[in-house]
Amino acid sequence: MIRFNSVTKRYADGGVAVDSLDLVIDSGEITVLVGPSGCGKTTTLRMINRMVEPTSGHILLDGRDVTQIKPTELRRGIGYVIQQAGLFPNYTVLDNIATVPRLLGKTRRAARRQALELLGKVGLDPALAGRYPAQLSGGQQQRVGVARAIAADPPVLLMDEPFSAVDPVVRQQLQRDLLQLQADLHKTIVFVTHDIDEAITLGDRIAVMRNGGRLAQLAAPAELLSRPADTFVAGFVGRDRGYRALGFASAGHLPLHDEAVLRIGEPRGAARDRGQDGWVLVVQDALPLGWLRTTALDDAADDPVTPEMLNLGGTLADESGTLREALDAALSAPSGRGVVVHEDGTFAGTVTASEVLARIESRAAHLREQATR
Amino acid sequence: MSSDLPGFASLGRWLNDPDNWLGSGGLLAHLREHLAFTVVIVLVAALIAIPAGIWMGHTGKGILLAGGFANALRAVPALGLLILLIVELSPHIHSRTGVGNLLAPGALPYFIPAALVLVILAVPPMLTNTYAGIQAVDPRAADAARGAGMSPLQVALRVEIPCAMPLILAGLRSATLQVIASLTVAAYAPLVGGLGRLIVDGQQNLIDPSLGYPAMLGAGITVAVLALVADGAFALAGRYVISPGVSGRRIRGRGTAAPQQSTLTES
Ligand SMILES: Nc1ncnc2c1ncn2[C@@H]1O[C@H](COP(=O)(O)OP(=O)(O)OP(=O)(O)O)[C@@H](O)[C@H]1O
Numbered sequence A: 001m002i003r004f005n006s007v008t009k010r011y012a013d014g015g016v017a018v019d020s021l022d023l024v025i026d027s028g029e030i031t032v033l034v035g036p037s038g039c040g041k042t043t044t045l046r047m048i049n050r051m052v053e054p055t056s057g058h059i060l061l062d063g064r065d066v067t068q069i070k071p072t073e074l075r076r077g078i079g080y081v082i083q084q085a086g087l088f089p090n091y092t093v094l095d096n097i098a099t100v101p102r103l104l105g106k107t108r109r110a111a112r113r114q115a116l117e118l119l120g121k122v123g124l125d126p127a128l129a130g131r132y133p134a135q136l137s138g139g140q141q142q143r144v145g146v147a148r149a150i151a152a153d154p155p156v157l158l159m160d161e162p163f164s165a166v167d168p169v170v171r172q173q174l175q176r177d178l179l180q181l182q183a184d185l186h187k188t189i190v191f192v193t194h195d196i197d198e199a200i201t202l203g204d205r206i207a208v209m210r211n212g213g214r215l216a217q218l219a220a221p222a223e224l225l226s227r228p229a230d231t232f233v234a235g236f237v238g239r240d241r242g243y244r245a246l247g248f249a250s251a252g253h254l255p256l257h258d259e260a261v262l263r264i265g266e267p268r269g270a271a272r273d274r275g276q277d278g279w280v281l282v283v284q285d286a287l288p289l290g291w292l293r294t295t296a297l298d299d300a301a302d303d304p305v306t307p308e309m310l311n312l313g314g315t316l317a318d319e320s321g322t323l324r325e326a327l328d329a330a331l332s333a334p335s336g337r338g339v340v341v342h343e344d345g346t347f348a349g350t351v352t353a354s355e356v357l358a359r360i361e362s363r364a365a366h367l368r369e370q371a372t373r
Numbered sequence B: 001m002s003s004d005l006p007g008f009a010s011l012g013r014w015l016n017d018p019d020n021w022l023g024s025g026g027l028l029a030h031l032r033e034h035l036a037f038t039v040v041i042v043l044v045a046a047l048i049a050i051p052a053g054i055w056m057g058h059t060g061k062g063i064l065l066a067g068g069f070a071n072a073l074r075a076v077p078a079l080g081l082l083i084l085l086i087v088e089l090s091p092h093i094h095s096r097t098g099v100g101n102l103l104a105p106g107a108l109p110y111f112i113p114a115a116l117v118l119v120i121l122a123v124p125p126m127l128t129n130t131y132a133g134i135q136a137v138d139p140r141a142a143d144a145a146r147g148a149g150m151s152p153l154q155v156a157l158r159v160e161i162p163c164a165m166p167l168i169l170a171g172l173r174s175a176t177l178q179v180i181a182s183l184t185v186a187a188y189a190p191l192v193g194g195l196g197r198l199i200v201d202g203q204q205n206l207i208d209p210s211l212g213y214p215a216m217l218g219a220g221i222t223v224a225v226l227a228l229v230a231d232g233a234f235a236l237a238g239r240y241v242i243s244p245g246v247s248g249r250r251i252r253g254r255g256t257a258a259p260q261q262s263t264l265t266e267s
C-alpha cells in the first residue's frame, strides 16, 4: 500500500505542483492518476520513487517512509516506465531489460536469460533480443520499457503516460496486454494518463486530479461515470458517460433467440429458406462469420456461399459481457439482431436492441429504487 | 650538383644514409619522441577536458565561459604563446633531469612550457565536444536510468558517456591531430625533440641544402603520414568503443538476433 499523508510539492520557482495531497493506493490494484495537463500527476508519481522530493508531508510505502530508504535502493525495488520508454540506445533490447537485475548483482548471464523469458511475457518476439532501441517501432519500445520495469519483479510499478506516444490501435493492444499481465502478476500499479478513456479501461480505481495537484475524486470507474463528485469531474469524464457506464454493467442472462444459420460453403439456395427478414447468419465451425442478404441471391442457387459475400458490420457480444457490448452488437448488426457468442466464440443466439434497452431500463429502475430506499 | 632549389633528389640521397634513419638524431628516433609527446599531451588534456565536459554537459554550468575561452584561444598564435611561456616559466624550472632517451638532461625547462601550450590547444576541442555530446543524450534515457536505481556515476558510465561517445571520440581525434601538427612548432623551444626538431634545425641548416632541406622534407612527410595513421586509428577505434545502437552502424550478424532492417535511423 502506498499512502500520501498531506504531501505538498513546491518547486524552486514557487509553483505549487501538489497541494497537501492525501491518497491511499491499494496493493495489487491499478490506480490511475488522471487529470488535465500540469495538474501534478507526474510530480505525484515521481515522489513515490524519490525522483522528486516532497516539500512537506510523508509518503509511506507499506508503512515505511520512502525518505528513510536510499534512493537507489528504493528505485531498484520499484518498476518505472515513462513516455516513449526512455530506453538506453547503447544497449540491446536484452541488456535494457537486464538493467535492474544487473544493478542488483545478478551475473550478466543470469540477467540475460531472465530478460529473454520476459520478452515473451510482454508480447515481443525473442528474435528482437539483439536489436537496439533505434531498430524498434514505438510500440515495441514501449513493451521493452515495461519488460525492463518488471525484470526484477518489483511489487510496485510506476507508469507515466507509457502508451501516449503510439497510435490508437497499438495503444489498445498495449492496454489489453497490460491488463493480462496484471491478471498474472498482481502488481501495485500507479498509472498516469490524461486520457479518461484509458483510465476507465485500465483502472481498478481512478484518482481524478485538478490543477494544483488536488484530488477531485477517487473512485472505481463505474462510480466515476455514474456519480461524478462535482462539475469538474463531470466535465472531465466527459460526454457519453451514461452510455459508457453500460460498459461496467453485466448484461446478465439476456433472452436469446435461436437462428437458423447457414454454414459457409452451403448452397446459396438454402439461404432463402433459413433467412429471416432478409438476412441470414453465416457460420464456420459454429463461429459467426457475418450476415448474408437473402434478397440479393437471385441466380446460381447451387453455388456455395463464400466469405466475400458477407456483411461484416456486426460486432459480437460475449454471453457474460456487458450491456454496452450487447447493445452495440444489436445496433451494429445489419439484420438488427445482435450476435451473442459463448465464451469459446461459438454462436449462442441473437438479441435485439429493444430487448437490451428493456434490460437497461429495468436495471436503472432497480438502481433508482435502491437509491431512494 | 646544380645550384637550383634542392628537390626530392636530395631527399632520396638523404634517406639513403641509414644514419639519417636510425641514428640518434635520425627520423625514427624523432618519430618515437613525437609519438610519446603526443600521447602524454593528449592524455593530460583529456584528463582535464573530458571530466570537465561531462560535468558541464551534466549541470549546464560553465558552458558560456568555456565557449568564450575556446574562441579566444583560436585567435592566439601557438608560437607566440610558446615564447611567452618559455620566457615566463623556464627560469622557474630548475630540474635538470632527463627522461630516458626522450628528454635530454636540461630539456625540462623548455619541454614543460611547450607541452603546456599544446595542452591548452588540445583542451577546447575535447571539452566542447564532450559537453555537446553529454547534453545531446536523450534526457528520457538518463531519467529512466536514474529511475531504475542507477547512482549518478552509473548513469554517467553506463548511459551518458556511451551515448556521447561519438562526439567524445571526435573531440579526442581532432585534439590528437592538432597536437601531432603543432608539436613541430614546439621545437622552436631549445632541446625539445620530436619531428619538429628536424624541421626547425633543418631550417637553420639551409645554408647547406644537401643536409637541411631533405631532413625538413622527410620530417614533414612523416608528420603528415603520422596524422593520417592516427586518423585511421581513431576511425577504427570508433568501431569498437561506440555502440552500434548509438552510431547507427549496421550490426554485424553475430549470435541469435540479426536485425532485419538494413539501416538505422540516425540519432
Ligand atoms: N522541475 C520543475 N520545476 C518547476 N516547475 C515544475 C517542474 N516540474 C513540473 N513543474 C510544474 O508543476 C506543475 C505540475 O507538473 P507535472 O509535470 O506534475 O504535471 P502533469 O500533470 O504530469 O502534466 P502533463 O499531463 O502535462 O504531463 C506544472 O505547473 C509544472 O509546470
Ligand SMILES: [Mg+2]
Residues within 6 Å of the ligand: A041, A042, A043, A160
Ligand atoms: Mg506528466
